[in-house]
Amino acid sequence: xxxxxxxxxxxxxxxEGWYGAHTDENYGAMVNFVGTVRKEGGIEALxxxxxxxxxxxxxxxxxxxxxxxxxxxxxxxxxGDVPVHTSSFACAIFSPKRRVALEMLEAFVExxxxxxxxxxxxxxxxxRIYAADRSTPMEGSGLLANSR
Numbered sequence: 001x002x003x004x005x006x007x008x009x010x011x012x013x014x015x016e017g018w019y020g021a022h023t024d025e026n027y028g029a030m031v032n033f034v035g036t037v038r039k040e041g042g043i044e045a046l047x048x049x050x051x052x053x054x055x056x057x058x059x060x061x062x063x064x065x066x067x068x069x070x071x072x073x074x075x076x077x078x079x080g081d082v083p084v085h086t087s088s089f090a091c092a093i094f095s096p097k098r099r100v101a102l103e104m105l106e107a108f109v110e111x112x113x114x115x116x117x118x119x120x121x122x123x124x125x126x127x128r129i130y131a132a133d134r135s136t137p138m139e140g141s142g143l144l145a146n147s148r
Contacts (some may be wrong), residue, residue, distance in 0.1 A: 002059045003076045004050060008086035009034075018074045018092045027072070029098040031105045035089035037082050045083045045123035046131075054117035062111070066104055071095035073108070077116075081123055 003014075011034055019030055037046050059075060066073045071093055078088040091108060095101035121128040 001074050002056060004052065005076060005078050006080050007078060008082050009076050009078055009088065009090055011087050011090055014076050014090050015092065022072065022094050025072075025094070026096060027094040028096050029101040030092055030094050031098075031101040032090065032092040033105060033109050034087050036087045037084045039084040041122065042124050043084065043122045044126075045081045046088060047081045047121040047123050047128050048077070048079055048088060049119040049121075050077065050079050051117040058116055062108060066093065066095075069095065069100050069104070070097075071100055071104060077118065 015032060015034075018032075022030070037043075055077075059073075063073050072095075073091070073093055075091040076089070082088040089112070091105070091112075093101045093105050093108065095104070120131045122131050123129075
C-alpha cells in the first residue's frame, strides 16, 4: 500500500493501522522506518513534489520484489510542506522471517533515497529552495533530470 498525505504524516496512526491490519497474518516481523525533518541549515521545513505515476511504478516494483520473499510493503510520504520535527516518510515491511524484513528495509530505504521520483526543497524564510546538494539525479529521467 502506498499513501500520499498533504503535510506531515500521522505517524502513530499509520504504524498502528499497518500493524493492526496484519496481526492475523503469519508474519514473524514488522520492521519500520520513519524519516523526520531535522532542524539544520536554517530550514523551517522541507517541501516535496511527487510525480505519482512514476512513484507508483517504482513502488509496485518493490512490492513485487518483496512478495517473492513472502513479504509485504507499506509506505507513506508527504507532499507539500513538512515542518521540522515532523515526519515526511514512513515505511514498513512485514515478513515471515526477521532477517528478510531487516535486509529488505535497508535496501528499500537506500533505493528510495536514490530513485523515488520525489523532489525535495528546503523552506527558508517561507521560500522553497531546491535541495540540489541532497538530491540524486534519476537515471533515465530525461527532462525531469533538468528540473533542478
